[in-house]
Amino acid sequence: MITAPFDYVRADSVDHAVQLLGTHGEDAKLLAGGHSLLPLMKLRLATPSVLIDVGRLAELSYVRDGGDHVAIGALTSHHDVATSDMVATDVPLLRRVAGQIGDPQVRHLGTIGGSVVHGDPASDMPAAMLALRATFVTVGPGGQREHSVDGFFTGFLETAIGADEVLTEIRVPKVPMAGWSFQKFQRRAQDWAVVGVACVRNDTVGIGLVNMGSTSLRATAVEDALGSGASIADAAALADEGTEPVDDLNASPEYRRHLAHVLVRRALEEASR
Amino acid sequence: MQVSIALNGATSEHEVEPRLLLVHYLRDVAGLTGTNVGCDTSSCGACTVLLDGMSVKSCTVLAVQADGRAVTTIEGLATNGELHPMQAAFREHHGLQCGFCTPGMVLAAVSLAAEGGAGDEAAVREGLEGNLCRCTGYQNIVAAVLDGANGNGVRS
Numbered sequence: 001m002i003t004a005p006f007d008y009v010r011a012d013s014v015d016h017a018v019q020l021l022g023t024h025g026e027d028a029k030l031l032a033g034g035h036s037l038l039p040l041m042k043l044r045l046a047t048p049s050v051l052i053d054v055g056r057l058a059e060l061s062y063v064r065d066g067g068d069h070v071a072i073g074a075l076t077s078h079h080d081v082a083t084s085d086m087v088a089t090d091v092p093l094l095r096r097v098a099g100q101i102g103d104p105q106v107r108h109l110g111t112i113g114g115s116v117v118h119g120d121p122a123s124d125m126p127a128a129m130l131a132l133r134a135t136f137v138t139v140g141p142g143g144q145r146e147h148s149v150d151g152f153f154t155g156f157l158e159t160a161i162g163a164d165e166v167l168t169e170i171r172v173p174k175v176p177m178a179g180w181s182f183q184k185f186q187r188r189a190q191d192w193a194v195v196g197v198a199c200v201r202n203d204t205v206g207i208g209l210v211n212m213g214s215t216s217l218r219a220t221a222v223e224d225a226l227g228s229g230a231s232i233a234d235a236a237a238l239a240d241e242g243t244e245p246v247d248d249l250n251a252s253p254e255y256r257r258h259l260a261h262v263l264v265r266r267a268l269e270e271a272s273r
Numbered sequence: 274m275q276v277s278i279a280l281n282g283a284t285s286e287h288e289v290e291p292r293l294l295l296v297h298y299l300r301d302v303a304g305l306t307g308t309n310v311g312c313d314t315s316s317c318g319a320c321t322v323l324l325d326g327m328s329v330k331s332c333t334v335l336a337v338q339a340d341g342r343a344v345t346t347i348e349g350l351a352t353n354g355e356l357h358p359m360q361a362a363f364r365e366h367h368g369l370q371c372g373f374c375t376p377g378m379v380l381a382a383v384s385l386a387a388e389g390g391a392g393d394e395a396a397v398r399e400g401l402e403g404n405l406c407r408c409t410g411y412q413n414i415v416a417a418v419l420d421g422a423n424g425n426g427v428r429s
C-alpha cells in the first residue's frame with residue numbers, strides 16, 4: 001500500500017515546526033515516529049498534503065527531573081521511556097505501559113507525544129496519562145500553553161491541541177510510593193487492548209480506561225466512590241458508568257463493560273497491596 | 274528529494290518521492306531483496322531492518338526518514354563471507370523452514386541481543402513478539418537466538 005503523494009519538509013527546531021505549520025495550514029501534519037500516521041496514510045484514511053518531520057528534533061527527546069514531576073520530551077520513544085531509570089523509580093506505571101506498547105520495533109520509533117496527540121481511545125498511553133494526572137505543554141504562534149489531561153481528549157482522534165501547535169513536553173507527577181497496576185486485556189501478545197485499565201493509588205486514586213468509548217476515559221464514578229469510602233468491589237461495579245464502548249470484531253459493548261468491571265477490580269486489588 | 278543512506282556500510286544516494294517506503298527503497302531502488310514484505314501493515318516483522326542499530330519495520334518507515342542514517346539489512350550482516358553469529362546460530366539450530374520470516378527474525382534478534390534483552394527463553398519469546406513465523410512453531414528460532422546472543426550478538 002502506498003500513501004497519496006505529499007510534500008515533505010524537515011523542521012530544525014520547535015519554532016521552525018510552528019512556523020512551518022503556519023505556512024502550510026490545516027492540510028499539514030507533523031510526523032514524529034509515523035507509527036500511527038503512516039498506517040492511516042497507507043490506507044488513505046489520512047491524506048495530508050504536507051508532512052513536517054519533527055522526528056529528528058533531539059531537543060525534544062529526553063527524560064528529566066522536574067522536581068515534583070518527571071518531564072518527558074514529546075519526541076521520546078516508547079523504548080526510551082520504558083528503559084529510563086528515572087521513570088522506573090518515580091512513575092513505575094508509565095514504564096510498564098510504555099514497555100507493553102506494540103512490539104520492540106514499534107517502541108523504537110513510536111513516541112510518547114505522538115501517542116498523546118493521536119488521541120486514539122484504543123491507545124494505552126492516554127489512559128496512563130489520565131491515571132497519572134499528567135500535564136501537556138504545547139508551543140504555538142501565541143507562545144507556550146499548559147493543558148490538564150482532563151478535557152484534553154475531546155473526541156475520536158481529536159485532542160485540545162491546536163492545528164498550529166506542537167506538543168513539546170509531558171509532565172508526569174512523581175508517585176514513587178504509590179500502588180499501581182496496568183491491566184491490558186488482549187487476544188494475542190502484540191495486540192492492542194480489547195479493554196485496558198491504568199491505575200495509580202496513594203491517598204487519592206487515578207484510573208484511566210482504554211477502549212471504552214470514542215476517547216480515553218477517566219473512571220470518575222469509581223474514583224469518587226473510593227473517595228467516599230466504598231469497597232473495591234462496590235467501586236469497581238461502577239467501572240462502565242459514563243462509557244460507550246464500541247462493537248467490533250474483538251468484542252461486543254456488553255463484553256467490554258464486563259471486562260471493565262473485572263479489570264478495574266483487579267487493578268485496584270493490585271494497586272492496594 | 275535526494276536521500277543519502279549508509280546502507281550496509283556503503284553510501285546509497287538516490288532521488289526519491291517522499292512517499293516511498295523504506296522497504297521499497299531497499300528492494301526496488303537499492304536492489305536488496307533480502308528484506309521481505311509480508312503483511313505490509315506493521316504486524317508481521319518480515320520487513321525488519323536495523324535503523325541506526327535498532328530494529329524497525331521498514332514497511333512503516335519512509336525512505337526520507339532514513340536519510341543521513343545507517344540502515345542494515347540481512348545482506349549487510351556477514352563480513353568477508355563469514356556469517357554473523359546470529360545467522361550462524363539460525364543455521365546451526367535450523368531456525369527456519371520456508372525462510373520467509375528469517376531475515377526479519379535475524380535482524381530483530383540482533384537488535385534484541387544488543388539491548389541485552391535475549392538473556393533467557395522468556396525474554397527471547399517476548400522480545401520477538403513483533404515477528405511472526407508461519408512454519409517453525411518458534412522452538413528452533415528461540416534456541417538459535419539464545420545461542421546467537423551469547424556475547425550480546427556482537428561478532429566475537
Ligand SMILES: Cc1cc2nc3c(=O)[nH]c(=O)nc-3n(C[C@H](O)[C@H](O)[C@H](O)COP(=O)(O)OP(=O)(O)OC[C@H]3O[C@@H](n4cnc5c(N)ncnc54)[C@H](O)[C@@H]3O)c2cc1C
Pocket residue numbers: 029030031032033034035036037038039054074075100101102103106109110111112113114115116117118122123124125161165166167168190191192193314315316333
Ligand atoms: C503494529 C503497531 C502496534 C501498536 N500497538 C500499540 C499498542 O499496543 N498500544 C498503544 O498505545 N499504541 C500502539 N501503537 C501505536 C504507537 O504507540 C504509535 O507509535 C503512537 O501512537 C504514535 O506515535 P508516533 O510518534 O509514531 O506518532 P506519529 O504517527 O508520527 O503521529 C501521530 C499523530 O500525532 C501528531 N503528532 C506527533 N507528534 C506530535 C507533536 N510533538 N506535537 C503535535 N502533534 C504531534 C501527528 O501529526 C499525527 O497526527 C502501535 C502501532 C503499530 C504500528
Ligand code: FES
Pocket residue numbers: 309310311312313314315316317318319320321330331332333
Ligand atoms: S511487512 Fe512490515 S511488518 Fe509485515
Ligand code: FES
Pocket residue numbers: 368369370371372373374375405406407408409
Ligand atoms: S520459516 Fe516460514 S515463516 Fe518462518
